[in-house]
Amino acid sequence: MTWDILNVIGTIAFALSGVFVAMEEDYDLMGIYILGFVTAFGGGAIRNILIGVPVTALWEQGTLFFIAFLIMTFAFFLPAFLFETWLKWGLLFDAIGLGAFAVQGAIFAQEMNLPLSASIAAAALTGTGGGMIRDLLAGRKPLFLRHEIYIAWTMLAGIGVGMGWIQSMPGYLILLVAIILCRMLSVQFNWRLPRSKWHERRTQ
Amino acid sequence: MTWDILNVIGTIAFALSGVFVAMEEDYDLMGIYILGFVTAFGGGAIRNILIGVPVTALWEQGTLFFIAFLIMTFAFFLPAFLFETWLKWGLLFDAIGLGAFAVQGAIFAQEMNLPLSASIAAAALTGTGGGMIRDLLAGRKPLFLRHEIYIAWTMLAGIGVGMGWIQSMPGYLILLVAIILCRMLSVQFNWRLPRSKWHERRTQ
Amino acid sequence: MTWDILNVIGTIAFALSGVFVAMEEDYDLMGIYILGFVTAFGGGAIRNILIGVPVTALWEQGTLFFIAFLIMTFAFFLPAFLFETWLKWGLLFDAIGLGAFAVQGAIFAQEMNLPLSASIAAAALTGTGGGMIRDLLAGRKPLFLRHEIYIAWTMLAGIGVGMGWIQSMPGYLILLVAIILCRMLSVQFNWRLPRSKWHERRTQ
Numbered sequence: 001m002t003w004d005i006l007n008v009i010g011t012i013a014f015a016l017s018g019v020f021v022a023m024e025e026d027y028d029l030m031g032i033y034i035l036g037f038v039t040a041f042g043g044g045a046i047r048n049i050l051i052g053v054p055v056t057a058l059w060e061q062g063t064l065f066f067i068a069f070l071i072m073t074f075a076f077f078l079p080a081f082l083f084e085t086w087l088k089w090g091l092l093f094d095a096i097g098l099g100a101f102a103v104q105g106a107i108f109a110q111e112m113n114l115p116l117s118a119s120i121a122a123a124a125l126t127g128t129g130g131g132m133i134r135d136l137l138a139g140r141k142p143l144f145l146r147h148e149i150y151i152a153w154t155m156l157a158g159i160g161v162g163m164g165w166i167q168s169m170p171g172y173l174i175l176l177v178a179i180i181l182c183r184m185l186s187v188q189f190n191w192r193l194p195r196s197k198w199h200e201r202r203t204q
Numbered sequence: 205m206t207w208d209i210l211n212v213i214g215t216i217a218f219a220l221s222g223v224f225v226a227m228e229e230d231y232d233l234m235g236i237y238i239l240g241f242v243t244a245f246g247g248g249a250i251r252n253i254l255i256g257v258p259v260t261a262l263w264e265q266g267t268l269f270f271i272a273f274l275i276m277t278f279a280f281f282l283p284a285f286l287f288e289t290w291l292k293w294g295l296l297f298d299a300i301g302l303g304a305f306a307v308q309g310a311i312f313a314q315e316m317n318l319p320l321s322a323s324i325a326a327a328a329l330t331g332t333g334g335g336m337i338r339d340l341l342a343g344r345k346p347l348f349l350r351h352e353i354y355i356a357w358t359m360l361a362g363i364g365v366g367m368g369w370i371q372s373m374p375g376y377l378i379l380l381v382a383i384i385l386c387r388m389l390s391v392q393f394n395w396r397l398p399r400s401k402w403h404e405r406r407t408q
Numbered sequence: 409m410t411w412d413i414l415n416v417i418g419t420i421a422f423a424l425s426g427v428f429v430a431m432e433e434d435y436d437l438m439g440i441y442i443l444g445f446v447t448a449f450g451g452g453a454i455r456n457i458l459i460g461v462p463v464t465a466l467w468e469q470g471t472l473f474f475i476a477f478l479i480m481t482f483a484f485f486l487p488a489f490l491f492e493t494w495l496k497w498g499l500l501f502d503a504i505g506l507g508a509f510a511v512q513g514a515i516f517a518q519e520m521n522l523p524l525s526a527s528i529a530a531a532a533l534t535g536t537g538g539g540m541i542r543d544l545l546a547g548r549k550p551l552f553l554r555h556e557i558y559i560a561w562t563m564l565a566g567i568g569v570g571m572g573w574i575q576s577m578p579g580y581l582i583l584l585v586a587i588i589l590c591r592m593l594s595v596q597f598n599w600r601l602p603r604s605k606w607h608e609r610r611t612q
Contacts, residue, residue: 028397030356034328049253049457052464056256059322076400118467124442132545137336137346142545152438193436196484232601234560238532253457260460263526280604341540341550 006176008067010100013093015040015068018134019075020090025138029076035134036072037065043101043129047122051109091187092180099179102127102154103172106161119162120155127154148186149193153179210380212271214304217297219244219272222338223279224287224294229342233280239338240276241269247305247333251326255313295391296384303383306331306358307376310365323366324359331358352390353397357383414584416475418508421501423448423476426542427483428491428498433546437484443542444480445473451509451537455530459517499595500588507587510535510562511580514569527570528563535562556594557601561587 018039022032045058105126109119128151135142160166160175185191222243226236249262282290309330313323332355339346364370364379389395426447430440453466486494513534517527536559543550564587568574574583593599 023400026399028353028399030353030397032400034355045254050453050463050466052462054256055254056316056318058254059318062319062321065321112464114464114467115470117470117473136340136544139345141547149436149438151442193438195434195436196431196440227604230603232557232603234557234601236604238559249458258460259458260520260522262458263522266523266525269525340544343549 006096006100007104008064009093010097010104011040011064011068012071013090013097014043014101014130015072016075017090017094017097017131019072021134021138021140023076032076033069033072035137037068038137039130039134040068041065041130042133043105043126043131046129046133047105047108047126050125051112051114051118051122053108053112092184095180095183098127098150098154098183099157099176101130102157102179103161103176105154106157107172110161110164110167116159116162120158123154123158123161124151127151127157147190147192149191150183150186152193153182153186156182210300210304211308212268213297214301214308215244215268215272216275217294217301218247218305218334219276220279220290221294221298221301221335223276225338225342225344236280237273237276239341241272242341243334243338244272245269245334246337247309247330247335250333250337251309251312251330254329255316255318255322255326257312257316296388299384299387302331302354302358302387303361303380305334306361306383307365307380309358310361311376314365314368314371320363320366324362327358327362327365328355331355331361351394351396353395354387354390356397357386357390360386414504414508415512416472417501418505418512419448419472419476420479421498421505422451422509422538423480424483424494425498425502425505425539427480429542429546429548440484441477441480443545445476446545447538447542448476449473449538450541451513451534451539454537454541455513455516455533458533459520459522459526459530461516461520500592503588503591506535506558506562506591507565507584509538510565510587511569511584513562514565515580518569518572518575524567524570528566531562531566531569532559535559535565555598555600557599558591558594560601561590561594564590 015036018036019032021039022035025031027035041058041061041064045055047053048055048057102123105122105124106119108126109122112118114122132142134140156179157175160171166172166175219240222240223236225243226239229235231239245262245265245268249259251257252259252261306327309326309328310323312330313326316322318326336346338344360383361379364375370376370379423444426444427440429447430443433439435443449466449469449472453463455461456463456465510531513530513532514527516534517530520526522530540550542548565583568579568583574580
């Protein structure tokens with residue numbers, strides 16, 4: 001139950017992030033729906049293909065499709081001034097989506113008895129794959145380039161679940177909260193991962 | 205039989221659209237073949253993966269591959285002045301490809317007993333997926349941004365077939381003609397879908 | 409045994425090429441790992457999906473993942489001046505990767521009893537798919553546009569193995585050496601494939 005609610009929140013957050021990008025690029029209504037759906041469901045689809053979940057599982061999410069559709073339609077007609085409010089909350093929703101989807105992806109890989117590498121990849125792909133497709137289709141700089149630590153936090157889920165350390169609902173929830181917190185703190189305090197010194201040298 | 209002919213026309217139309225883009229970008233012969241094949245067969249491949257048709261079905265299209273190869277070779281050596289003539293007809297061929305592939309995609313999903321959402325997605329992916337990959341690989345603005353209604357017409361096939369309203373060859377042909385007509389009329393009369401007012405406001 | 413060594417060399421060469429691109433684009437450590445892994449393993453993953461190898465095979469490469477991880481970590485901390493040396497050798501390593509992966513891809517398709525078209529596609533996808541994803545994600549001009557003949561050489565493997573002409577280890581090794589040589593000679597002597605005359609005419 002808790003899980004379903006988180007899945008819904010993650011789906012909504014990602015669908016809306018696709019809608020916002022589509023609106024910023026001045027796509028038409030169809031483009032807005034497509035980018036929203038792709039962002040919300042694309043990461044899960046790639047994960048299913050790569051870890052061998054039957055792809056037909058994708059089409060058993062009728063309720064989620066419907067919720068995403070309603071939310072996107074609502075967002076399209078939302079008065080512009082309300083968007084500004086949303087955007088302030090967008091970062092938190094995005095972090096919730098990132099966390100919920102990363103944990104869910106790692107559990108999927110674990111249930112298929114795949115090795116650690118698959119858990120890490122499934123967590124990263126589910127958490128960030130939709131946003132990656134969104135950015136590719138919209139011709140934007142991809143998620144890699146977010147300044148504050150983003151994709152790396154999905155490894156908490158990939159390693160924690162993939163190593164078998166966490167395998168119960170309370171543990172999953174703690175993991176989720178940890179990812180959300182880490183992501184929000186990264187933005188707040190501008191945490192970054194190291195970069196190579198090569199670039200600096202070359203561009204001098 | 206009628207169906208096979210339409211499939212061949214759709215394949216040729218899309219293969220040629222890939223060839224044209226590759227030539228405009230000044231690709232070499234290999235790049236031209238690749239972009240042509242990807243445009244003609246990429247949409248069907250993505251659809252098969254996402255709705256669970258065994259992917260090996262992709263490789264049973266030997267005759268179609270051969271036809272596409274001949275046409276692309278022919279196009280490569282075509283005198284430049286003939287291209288100009290072709291380009292005038294290109295829009296119609298592209299609409300035929302869009303319609304034929306959209307109807308075919310919806311039928312595929314229907315035969316796998318998948319829900320409405322899968323029919324809509326299969327029609328859209330089969331009809332436009334190849335062009336999407338073509339534009340991604342060529343670094344072009346994607347199909348979303350075509351001004352006149354394009355992807356939305358595939359929903360006629362997705363919904364008509366997915367709801368079970370249309371399930372016989374005459375019905376499929378009417379659907380096909382409807383999509384072609386709607387697409388051509390969209391271009392002729394500059395039909396557009398609504399856009400969000402948010403963009404205007406932000407860029408003021 | 410020989411085969412395993414070649415596979416390792418190909419994986420290392422491609423992982424490093426991903427790392428270099430990521431460093432040039434000034435990605436952070438996580439971005440560097442991701443682009444490296446995607447370049448090294450992405451081509452094989454696409455091939456498996458398209459020719460119907462169970463995708464779980466992807467996750468049985470634990471040793472290769474580990475080797476790639478070590479090499480990428482090492483490259484990240486490598487002093488800048490050593491890179492310059494590497495870059496001179498990079499072209500050869502890349503050619504080895506191209507050849508080893510193309511031959512391997514063709515053999516995969518052949519073992520699945522797929523037709524010639526699948527062998528050609530599998531050789532091309534395995535040999536160049538990883539680099540294609542790398543360039544897409546990094547927002548770079550794709551491999552198509554390499555001036556000297558590149559993708560076309562994978563057809564030696566696709567046709568040679570797909571036609572059944574070559575089906576033993578000595579033959580595979582000769583094929584590998586032939587692809588490496590052809591690629592290096594293409595660069596050395598600036599071999600190019602013909603282009604259409606259409607482009608020249610239009611841009612006059």
